[in-house]
Amino acid sequence: MDTQTRRGGRYKWVALSNTTLGVLMSALDGSIVIISLPAIFRGIGLDPLAPANIGYLLWMILGYLLVSAVLVVTLGRLGDMFGRVRMYNVGFVIFSVASVALSFDPFHAGGGALWLIGWRVVQAVGGSMLTANSAAILTDAFPREQRGMALGVNQITALAGQFLGLVAGGLLAELDWRAVFWVSVPFGIFGTVWSIRSLREISRPQRARIDWGGNVTFALGTAVILASITYGIQPYGGAATGWGNPWVLGGLGAGIALLAGFCVIETRVPSPMFQLSLFRIRAFTAGNLAALLTAIARGGMQFMLIIWLQGIWLPLHGYDYEKTPLWAGIYLLPLTAGFLIAGPVSGFLSDRFGARLFSTGGLLLVAGSFLGLLALPVDFSYPAFALLLVLSGIGQGMFSAPNTSAIMSSVPDNQRGVASGMRSTFQNSGTSLSIGVFFSLMIAGLAGSLPSTLTGGLQAHGVPADVAANIAQLPPVSTLFAAFLGSNPVAHLVGPGLLNQLSPADSAALTGKEFFPNLISGPFHDGLVTVFVAAAAMALVAALASASRGKRYFHQD
Structure with missing residues (x-):
């Protein structure tokens, strides 16, 4: 044919x-x-x-x-x-x-x-x-x-x-x-x-030697850069993200160097x-x-x-x-x-x-x-x-x-x-x-406004100031992923022990459908x-x- x-x-x-x-x-x-x-x-x-x-x-x-x-x-x-x-x-x-x-x-x-x-x-x-x-x-x-x-x-x-x-x-x-x-x-x-x-098969395969150098440097360089970006999202030390992590910065640098080497190799192989x-x-x-x-x-x-x-x-x-x-x-x-x-x-x-x-x-x-x-x-x-x-x-x-x-x-x-x-x-x-x-x-955006919003919202429903402050200092990535997964993290963050000590009205409000969405809607819109x-x-x-x-x-x- x-x-x-x-x-x-x-x-x-x-x-x-x-x-x-x-x-x-x-x-x-x-x-x-x-x-x-x-x-x-x-x-x-x-x-x-x-x-x-x-x-x-x-x-x-x-x-x-x-x-x-x-x-x-x-x-x-x-x-x-x-x-x-x-x-x-x-x-x-x-x-x-x-x-x-x-x-x-x-x-x-x-x-x-x-x-x-x-x-x-x-x-x-x-x-x-x-x-x-x-x-x-x-x-x-x-x-x-x-x-x-x-x-x-x-x-x-x-x-x-x-x-x-x-x-x-x-x-x-x-x-x-x-x-x-x-x-x-x-x-x-x-x-x-x-x-x-x-x-x-319609087109005839063009047999050639496999470019191992190009394959390896491209795969490693791209993988290292994308993996570094992945870890850059996660908190590091006291920072909300990991972009100050030496391993993340080093990975980005190494990935760019590998891709630069890849470009050189690709101009020299048959x-x-x-x-x-x-x-x-x-x-x-x-x-x-x-x-x-x-x-x-x-x-x-x-x-x-x-x-x-x-x-x-x-x-x-x-x-x-x-x-x-x-x-x-x-x-x-x-x-x-x-x-x-x-x-x-x-x-x-x-x-x-x-x-x-x-x-x-x-x-x-x-x-x-x-x-x-x-x-x-x-x-x-x-x-x-x-x-x-x-x-x-x-x-x-x-x-x-x-x-x-x-x-x-x-x-x-x-x-x-x-x-x-x-x-x-x-x-x-x-x-x-x-x-x-x-x-x-x-x-x-969340890191700038979420802590104060979270602290005020928790205290308004009876959570002690020191507990509310500690919860508010948790990495905002957890809150972001809670929203991404369609989950209400408030009960998880406050804990069942403290929820049982609050009034039934406050406990129900914190774990209900409206508290968490209303809490993050302002910071989220920012x-x-x-x-x-x-x-x-x-x-x-x-x-x-x-x-x-x-x-x-x-x-x-």
């Missing part, structure tokens, strides 16, 4: 449907754990709000993202060398095996958390194989006049999967925390058999892992810069909206804390709807009119939605909130599909695997960076202003980068 035959008829639709299933699974599992963390930690008998367990909490979220950011370029390059479909099929197998192992955690407490973190890392390796090669497989299978539509469906499915994972996690956690991992098993097995039986020459293509460089900034802004929005809903808005509207993860996912569905509406349509239209108009316009819409969210009160009216979510989803859909198509069409045929991996690296790194950037901004202004600024810079991509460009092989 020649290339033209494979790009016509049924095969391209088989490739689209199978790769869409693959990226949906990978993206969904990247976020499904976020919303179900309270149930998972209860299931293994671990208190997520205990200071000693914050590291487990962070690595449950970030381990998957970190591995995805580190490995996708390497796995995309290996796809170019040994076959994109072959690497994709192996990814399905690894992903399925890890999903089974996650659902049978045999340990308890810390050991159970380490088992889950370890197998999440393995699962991320499989997911990286899927995402690193899916766009390249589609670019091979579809003629260029249909790539925008195909990549739009694929890319928007991946982005929508991040938010559908929030709903799925909330629903499945209600049944059993292990169901969060069970759900991937049948789809993984089905997708594995289907991909092995139906997908075929078959580099990371094709730096691709950055000479303006459409490729501008598209990836815009994707990185958009991923940072989108990741920050996702986490801040979860905190806003679970920690403040839903309890104020009468929802039990145990139910807030599920309902937060449901109330975020307008964002996913915007993705699904705009993504395929803009991808189809960009095939005819080019990517610049849609991508740039979409990012301007995203920036406007951030400013609109900033104007809402903490206890907002939901219709206004939902409208802004739809607009943000439409803007991100308008950007993502045409941008991905423009990036992939601008590179030579034999470098599509590594180009797909590089694109995924920028996107996944942006998501990981967003946690460090926006959580740090929010923690800094931090929210900083976060959404920064996110809007990133979206505007991304729009500028998108506008600078030039006219439509297709690489002539």
